[in-house]
Amino acid sequence: MRLLPVGERALLVELAGAEEAGALHAELLRRRAAGTLPPVREIVPAACTVLLDGVEEPDRLAVELPRWAVPPLTAGSATVTEIPVRYDGPDLAEVADRWGVPPADVAAVHSATEFRVAFCGFAPGFAYLTGLGAEFAVPRRATPRTAVPAGAVALAGTYTGVYPRTSPGGWQLIGTTDAVLWNAAREPAALLAPGARVRFVPRAEAGR
16 A cells, blocks of 8 residues: 555555455445544545545544555445346457357356446546456457447456447447436436446346
């Protein structure tokens, strides 16, 4: 763990990897809920870091935080958000070839996995979901698409993501969903937030 000051009221905590960052984020949320976390306005996780912004006493927290016993990341008790998906993406066959399985098995593996939102970014409502093992990692496309449609379910590395709006993108597209990932008129606007549990439900099974 490495702590770096960011301005006068923020700390950037660098961790060894995604699991450690996720575990620290979960512990920060637990302590905030229990009222034992010093005042912090925002907690923002990323791939291997957690940013603490609006910290009243950053020097004090910088001394205390490395002494915490942070438990490993667990599934937790949060409700699982189900996202209906049609496994009809244009890159499904290519992903299946990389995995060495029939296309139907890509859908089976993906929908059988419980994902967790590690962090959000790229576009409002875009969540980086972890859960697939390293053996299912796929590279980004050599040539990104200029326009990926909203609702595209995609893979890159070991991450899964859903494009919340039409935008350029280089991820491998394996499916589509009608779920609205971002709605500024909704509270909260984002369907998925860091720490959320997620499962993708094949369209034919949605609502079962």
